[in-house]
Amino acid sequence: MSEIIMLEVLRYHPETDSEPYFQRYTVPYQDDWVVLDALNHIKDHLDATLSYRWSCHMAVCGSCGMTINGEPKLSCHTFLRDYRGGVIRVEPLDHFPIERDLVIVMDSFMDKLGSVKPWLIPKQDKPLSSGEYLQSPGELGAFHQYTQCINCLLCYAACPQCGLNEDFVGPAALALAHRYNLDSRDGGKDARAEVVASNEGIWECTFVGACSEVCPKHVDPAAAIQQTKISASVDWLKDLLTPGGHR
Amino acid sequence: MARSNKPILWLPFAGGGLVAALITPVLILITGILVPLGVLHLRYETLAAFAHHPIGKLILFGAVALPAWHAAHRLRMTAHDLGLGGGIAVKTACYGTAGLVILAAATALIVI
Amino acid sequence: MSRRPYLRKVERNWWLQHPRYISYMIRELTSLFVGLYCALLAVGLVRLSQGHSAWDGFVANLSSPIGISVQLICLVFAIYHSVTWFALTPKAMPLMMKDEPVPGIVIVGAHYVAWAAVSAVVLIGAGI
Numbered sequence: 001m002s003e004i005i006m007l008e009v010l011r012y013h014p015e016t017d018s019e020p021y022f023q024r025y026t027v028p029y030q031d032d033w034v035v036l037d038a039l040n041h042i043k044d045h046l047d048a049t050l051s052y053r054w055s056c057h058m059a060v061c062g063s064c065g066m067t068i069n070g071e072p073k074l075s076c077h078t079f080l081r082d083y084r085g086g087v088i089r090v091e092p093l094d095h096f097p098i099e100r101d102l103v104i105v106m107d108s109f110m111d112k113l114g115s116v117k118p119w120l121i122p123k124q125d126k127p128l129s130s131g132e133y134l135q136s137p138g139e140l141g142a143f144h145q146y147t148q149c150i151n152c153l154l155c156y157a158a159c160p161q162c163g164l165n166e167d168f169v170g171p172a173a174l175a176l177a178h179r180y181n182l183d184s185r186d187g188g189k190d191a192r193a194e195v196v197a198s199n200e201g202i203w204e205c206t207f208v209g210a211c212s213e214v215c216p217k218h219v220d221p222a223a224a225i226q227q228t229k230i231s232a233s234v235d236w237l238k239d240l241l242t243p244g245g246h247r
Numbered sequence: 248m249a250r251s252n253k254p255i256l257w258l259p260f261a262g263g264g265l266v267a268a269l270i271t272p273v274l275i276l277i278t279g280i281l282v283p284l285g286v287l288h289l290r291y292e293t294l295a296a297f298a299h300h301p302i303g304k305l306i307l308f309g310a311v312a313l314p315a316w317h318a319a320h321r322l323r324m325t326a327h328d329l330g331l332g333g334g335i336a337v338k339t340a341c342y343g344t345a346g347l348v349i350l351a352a353a354t355a356l357i358v359i
Numbered sequence: 360m361s362r363r364p365y366l367r368k369v370e371r372n373w374w375l376q377h378p379r380y381i382s383y384m385i386r387e388l389t390s391l392f393v394g395l396y397c398a399l400l401a402v403g404l405v406r407l408s409q410g411h412s413a414w415d416g417f418v419a420n421l422s423s424p425i426g427i428s429v430q431l432i433c434l435v436f437a438i439y440h441s442v443t444w445f446a447l448t449p450k451a452m453p454l455m456m457k458d459e460p461v462p463g464i465v466i467v468g469a470h471y472v473a474w475a476a477v478s479a480v481v482l483i484g485a486g487i
């Protein structure tokens with residue numbers, strides 16, 4: 001009799017259910033399996049009606065974010081062996097509406113991401129003939145860690161302010177804004193400030209730090225936001241002391 | 248969405264956090280342990296002379312006002328976290344109390 | 360096909376449900392005790408402005424059992440504030456030296472040195 005492990009998975013089918021409920025499954029235990037493997041086993045052999053997102057199975061696509069025993073994690077990055085002998089509770093990410101089973105509605109995040117203008121806004125228009133932007137390793141190093149975000153939304157699930165205020169722009173979007181603000185090729189900090197330095201932007205953050213703790217790519221959005229608070233405050237002072245001057 | 252004026256609250260909060268971190272513990276050590284133990288004596292003449300000097304006034308004011316503001320802003324945010332909302336009542340309680348503390352300190356220092 | 364997204368409510372006691380958030384709440388509540396001590400200092404300054412005997416009364420109250428107990432609690436929380444504040448500084452103010460980031464521990468260490476220096480100056484000034 002080979003070893004098994006129990007999964008307790010949140011189910012929700014809007015066409016039949018008035019609210020979510022938990023369903024238990026018994027799944028083979030394998031040392032090298034992750035929770036995603038267990039979910040795939042459920043879908044392939046036990047219950048084809050279970051819905052969930054996944055893709056790369058290697059923690060680079062950001063699709064499989066879920067709440068596993070109360071913790072926001074990538075299901076492809078969470079090993080069964082760390083829960084051996086127990087019950088693994090699998091739920092959708094916190095702070096997002098549940099579409100179906102483990103699938104969340106992430107439209108609000110897509111809007112927030114777009115709102116911070118996550119693209120290079122050049123300081124001046126440069127014709128193609130003037131050649132490419134040059135960037136030293138040091139200049140790249142200044143923003144490199146903030147390029148690593150895979151939009152997995154674990155940070156939004158971990159952040160209490162995201163739970164308390166659904167309008168909060170949120171860690172990943174603000175970290176991405178910071179990535180562009182720090183890029184030596186970029187001149188768009190003021191254009192982004194309308195959203196980034198608004199009350200729903202950086203100022204909703206109270207530096208809980210949970211976002212950075214759960215980030216699978218070590219982006220450190222908390223650091224990005226605190227640095228932006230300082231930079232936005234300096235800009236605010238400059239505006240106060242030299243009206244219209246620095247822009 | 249528009250640029251917020253939060254920095255006016257946040258800058259003194261940040262400064263107050265640093266002042267509180269660097270100075271408050273040693274002050275409590277003095278007033279809460281060393282003076283009761285009799286190791287240090289805060290003599291009226293010495294303290295009044297220090298508070299009479301403009302630099303002394305500045306230092307004493309900074310050591311009281313900035314951490315008080317820090318506490319007010321932080322407790323306002325925490326009240327929101329605890330589900331007490333972010334309305335006018337919370338803001339008045341927090342910044343109002345700090346305001347009274349700061350006003351009391353300022354008035355006393357002006358008089359000394 | 361009927362969509363009916365279900366948003367789970369955030370409980371009022373959300374912060375009690377994970378050690379990480381309990382820790383955060385304790386960290387934030389340090390400011391209550393820092394603020395309380397500032398109020399105490401403000402009272403002290405008012406007493407100082409009221410003259411010799413008012414000041415002496417204030418100092419006597421500092422040394423009362425209630426005075427000492429309250430201040431000791433404030434001291435514990437004030438120290439925890441310092442420790443957590445210093446730990447977070449490298450994230451808020453990363454430093455670069457010649458294109459390399461200064462290690463966080465150096466930034467934190469510099470704050471502890473400053474803490475010791477300021478404390479020493481205040482203690483010496485107070486007549487230790």
